[in-house]
Amino acid sequence: MPGRRFAAIAVAFAVSLVFLAVVLVGIDLPAVIAHAGRADALMLLAGVPLKGASFVFMAARTRVMLRPVRALSWTDALRSTMLGFVGNNLLPLRGGDLLRIGWLARDGATASSCAAAVGTERLIDLLTLVLLFLATLSLGVVEVERTGTLVVWVVGSFGLMVGAIAAARHPQRVNALVARALTPAGPRAVALVAPRVARFLDGLAALRSARAIASAFGLAVGIVGTWWLGIALWLQAFDAGLAWYAPSVVLAFSTFGQMLPSAPGAIGTYHYFVTISLVLLGLSQDHATSIAIVGHALSVVPWTVLGLAWLGLDALRPTRA
Numbered sequence: 001m002p003g004r005r006f007a008a009i010a011v012a013f014a015v016s017l018v019f020l021a022v023v024l025v026g027i028d029l030p031a032v033i034a035h036a037g038r039a040d041a042l043m044l045l046a047g048v049p050l051k052g053a054s055f056v057f058m059a060a061r062t063r064v065m066l067r068p069v070r071a072l073s074w075t076d077a078l079r080s081t082m083l084g085f086v087g088n089n090l091l092p093l094r095g096g097d098l099l100r101i102g103w104l105a106r107d108g109a110t111a112s113s114c115a116a117a118v119g120t121e122r123l124i125d126l127l128t129l130v131l132l133f134l135a136t137l138s139l140g141v142v143e144v145e146r147t148g149t150l151v152v153w154v155v156g157s158f159g160l161m162v163g164a165i166a167a168a169r170h171p172q173r174v175n176a177l178v179a180r181a182l183t184p185a186g187p188r189a190v191a192l193v194a195p196r197v198a199r200f201l202d203g204l205a206a207l208r209s210a211r212a213i214a215s216a217f218g219l220a221v222g223i224v225g226t227w228w229l230g231i232a233l234w235l236q237a238f239d240a241g242l243a244w245y246a247p248s249v250v251l252a253f254s255t256f257g258q259m260l261p262s263a264p265g266a267i268g269t270y271h272y273f274v275t276i277s278l279v280l281l282g283l284s285q286d287h288a289t290s291i292a293i294v295g296h297a298l299s300v301v302p303w304t305v306l307g308l309a310w311l312g313l314d315a316l317r318p319t320r321a
Contacts, residue, residue, distance in 0.1 A: 012092040012261040016268030019257075023271050028286050035238060035290035043237035044294065047230040048302050055081050055303075057222040058121075064215050065117040068205035070109035079311065080104050084118075086307040089265040089300050097122075112196050116203025120164060121216075126255065127157045128220040132228075133252040136245050153256070168207035171198070227251055234295040242281050253277035265300050 059077035066072055072080070080100050087096020101118055105111040130153065167174050178197045182190045206212040231247040240246070257273030258266045271292045278288035 009092050013263050015261050016263035019272040020268035023275050023289055027289050031286040032290045035287050036294050040237040043233050044298055047233040050226045050230045051299055051303055054223050054226040057219045061121060061216050061219040064212050065121055065206045069113045069202055070107055082307040083311060086304050089304045092263050093261055110199045112199035113203030116200045123160055124216050124220045127161050128224050129251055129255050130154055130157045132248050136248040164204055165207045167201060168204035171201040174201060234291055238291050240283060246281050249281060250274055250277045270296055
């Protein structure tokens with residue numbers, strides 16, 4: 001296991017280095033720095049509170065998704081959100097999500113059920129971004145080739161969501177199918193896997209409620225909306241002169257980049273996909289690279305520092321019985 005973990009981390013860093021090298025090779029570094037120096041600092045800083053607003057939306061959605069298995073206070077929901085964000089920016093392979101699941105798995109909630117809830121949150125974000133991107137394409141204002149990757153992305157996200165809702169509403173059938181599939185492996189395999197599957201399905205329980213699904217997607221619109229506005233501010237601060245739909249394209253590309261294994265903070269993969277999206281929209285590579293580097297730093301560094309301070313101070317307080 002340690003060897004496999006080390007290999008996975010090594011692959012993540014290698015992927016990040018490759019994408020970062022692709023971004024940086026061939027650029028005019030003085031031009032990149034010059035673009036950053038001409039950016040409107042106040043407008044860039046205005047995007048920092050927007051990132052904080054997205055955490056509030058995320059915390060509210062976590063309360064909705066985990067309500068069937070654990071009642072979370074606003075403080076605990078926000079703390080779990082910050083733990084995931086800070087962890088993802090300090091650990092490779094989105095290790096913050098694992099930290100967050102471990103932290104949530106208490107007071108009667110299991111790691112399997114919390115993993116299901118957190119995974120569903122990610123899926124809802126992905127589906128919301130897919131819908132935003134499809135809406136942008138339907139307007140005919142941006143041309144993107146209908147590749148196999150795009151089809152898999154669209155069909156896969158919708159299919160996973162439908163499957164999750166179906167599994168949440170028919171857990172007995174899923175448990176029965178799992179037990180039947182594991183029967184040839186023997187009773188020990190059934191006893192080992194079946195309870196974990198049942199606990200995982202418990203984490204999907206919020207999807208049994210149409211009201212909870214509507215709330216989760218409504219909050220996802222708030223989350224994606226803050227991301228969209230943040231990118232719009234970056235583009236305005238850098239005087240990019242792009243059309244109003246540009247943030248939608250950047251969001252779609254950057255989300256795909258963050259799904260790949262990478263170093264902490266999606267370094268390299270994030271920069272590559274943001275840069276390539278802006279180049280496709282008409283910016284020079286130097287201009288696009290400058291936006292990607294500065295925008296990423298402002299979306300990651302301030303809240304990682306603030307999150308560390310808050311989580312660190314909280315850890316020093318006496319724990320309750």
